[in-house]
Amino acid sequence: MTPPIAPPGWSRWLVPPAALSVHLSIGQAYAWSVFKPPLESALDLTGTQSALPFQLGIVMLGLSAAFGGTLVERNGPRWAMTVALVCFSSGFLLASLGAATEQYWLIVLGYGFVGGVGLGIGYISPVSTLIKWFPDRPGMATGIAIMGFGGGALIASPWSAQMIESFGATSGGIALAFLVHGLTYAVFMSLGVLLIRVPRPEQTPDGRPAELTGVQVSARQAIRTPQFWCLWVVLCMNVTAGIGILEKAAPMITDFFADTATPVSVSAAAGFVALLSAANMAGRIGWSSTSDLIGRKNIYRVYLGVGALMYLLIVTLGDSSKPLFILCALVILSFYGGGFATVPAYLKDLFGTYQVGAIHGRLLTAWSTAGVLGPLIVNWVADSQESAGKSGPGLYGMSLTIMIGLLVVGFVANELVRPVHPRHHHIPAPRKATDDSSVEQQSA
Amino acid sequence: MTPPSSSSPPxxxxxxxxxxxxxxxxxxxxxxxxxxxxxxLVRKATQLFTG
Structure with a gap:
């Protein structure tokens, strides 16, 4: 498929809503938990079984983003968004058939496998295009799209819950809910498919497209550079640290203040989790936009350095002040979201726009790794502390300390990021002196 | 860096x-x-202060 080139006068402000229509849809994945209890009761499943479609979906997200990135770059954003629409919606339709016939494997295959491919391709589909349309504000542009992924769960969570309530928590009711989801998301995502355009290539005096001047590194070459792996570590550590709070947010705030004069109720803990989601989303757009002003390296110094300090405050003073605990957790979650949203712009600074979407796809394997690592550390440590007879804040001291260590590792990895050596460049950079110092300049 | 442009030039x-x-x-x-x-989200988050 030929990438759709913008006609004369096409506004770049049509590109963020196109990207949002895809990200707001696929962000539904994080609201899967709404379907778990009804599925468990209707199909007689265990908690582990009912989590399978989501887990397979996230694995497929990582795999399809990593392996499909080059195809996305070659065929353009409209092709990618069409694939995302077809896979994500038909995943729901297959799941609907599975629920109606009480064939659970079909739900896993549909939502997890087919829908998961839609998640991965959809996630990276607008990144490269947004960066090309907003060369002056790449952090803000990708921040808007990636904020949408967080926003998708906010929309789907109450919407899906209301649907299950209306249709009933039976296999027929779930099937109908899946059907409505599949059809609605197909219509909603079609806006992105119809609106997305790549900018018209403006020619430079030497005849090359303007977007390909400066440092340009291919995806294949990028994974051979230390910069890629430093950023991989940075993202993995930042995400793991965020999950450290997210995974245990509700029990953590309850346990921290259980023996105080103002214990936290179950509904207040749910409110705390909701507030963390808001911080996660706000961080995606807020911190990513800030990175356009202070530089990518500096913003990651803040995410990792200040993030470690916030964890230290929770460990040392967290149980003495509820506002302090909440504030620190909110800042950590805003950094978690910011880390996701800023990384495409960081990649663009280092590797150029040539195959930035494909490089981003490969980097998302760090997310998949963190998705396993984070819950594993937090749950394993909490269980072992409970077995050792600890209670209250003592249950979390060790895992929070581990998170500080991980953030320090990420901080060091970020410090090791340097401009990419010219031998990795796909096209020799004509303005070498300027381009080679761009990362450091932005850090200044 | 490519100069910013708000739209493709006509x-x-x-x-x-x-x-x-x-x-x-x-x-x-x-x-x-x-x-x-x-x-x-806001409706739910307010439970932190009222719940």
């Missing part, structure tokens, strides 16, 4: 169509559901 002699209505429609398309999600 070709000489060709009048660029006014796309303001399309821009407004596209943003409303995504902001209305997002607003609903945020409203539900």
């Amino acid at each position: 070709e000489p002699g060709a009048g660029a169509p006014d796309r303001r209505a399309l821009i407004a429609f596209a943003w409303l398309w995504v902001l209305i559901p997002l607003g609903y999600g945020l409203y539900e």
